[in-house]
Amino acid sequence: MSAVQEDAGLRARLVAVGVELLASDGIQALTLREIARRAGVSHGAPRRYFPTHVELLSAIAGQGFAELAETVGATLADGPEAGPRAQLAALGRAYLDFSLAHRGMFELMFRHDLLESNRLGLRESSLPLFGVLVDLVAQARPGSGTAPEVAAAALWANLHGIAQLWASRSLQLASGAEDFGPLLDAALDAHLGPDTA
Template sequence: MTDGGSLRERLIDVGVDLVLTEGSASVGLREIARRAGVSHGAPRRYFPTHHALLSAIARRGFEDLGARFAAAGAGATTPRGELEALARVHVGYALERRGMFELMWRHDLLDSASQPSEQPKPSDGPRLRESTLPLFGHITALVARCRSERAAAQGTDGPDEAAPPPAVAAAALWSNLHGIAQLWAWGSLQLALGALPLGAGPGDDQRDQLITAVLDAHLGPVAS
């Protein structure tokens, strides 16, 4: 890796640490430069805008989450089993790395189609949506496979035609999981369900029950 590449990665490392410890609102080009021990103008060589900097940090989060998804799904033997494993990782990641998780889905802040078009430098890599959409595409494909397998098990000709398209079902499922993560982080679900504080075993059990309920709602319960 070139010296420039090394500095770029070091600046992202500092940004990741800031997001995890203080939240995305604390991340700025000048503050990252100060913590990295470089001139205030140095980050501009790699991140011409604040959006570009936040996107590079968020991309690290998606790389981490994608690796966790791959590891969790590797042992699954059915698409439903893989979806359940990914759902648990998704919620667990949200609670473990809350600042990063909140940044990752803020496409109003990140480098996306809604932001002014810029010509990225070769070192900037693909735009963020090219790192995020494949994750959603994989979930959509798993939903479609779950439907096909369920239809085959029930001896029907194919998936229920009245059901929403797999992408819509996947988006609804993902939204529910995101809601579980956010409401749990705020303490709202513990209050509603009478769970023990975060970190206690029964709390983990109740989150798993919520995840199972979400999957059942969108995919149907597992056949006994």
């Protein structure tokens, strides 16, 4: 194995260990020292590949964006004959399901300091998924007078708020809902108009 392959392998292993650690122990466990320990390397080894803690966290968060994009892509591929509203409902459900199933990763992906630093192009890794949302909103609201990017951003903010408030159990208490489905439907109605299909 060449030194380049070995470096790439260790770099990928550090990220994979970080993803596993995040899932098992939460965001507070993501220290360079603990990731190195679990990867079986010296505590200084991660700095060779990730000079700052933010860079390692960004690489881990990048894995989350990749997984979310893959999940959404598979969800939409399952129903390409569905109309844009049905696809938006499927995308919204996939986003909310991901936020609950991968709570620590979801929090990491949207940490302000990571997005602000834009290490490893983290901000750009979310843009293709947002582009899918914009395209579907444009199809669902033709000639609405609101730029599709603005309407999609408002819908995304609504979905993200549902994810955050559902995770803290605030929405269940406030709405009495046992599932976020009615909240997703209400968000789509609010941003797309009532479903007339």
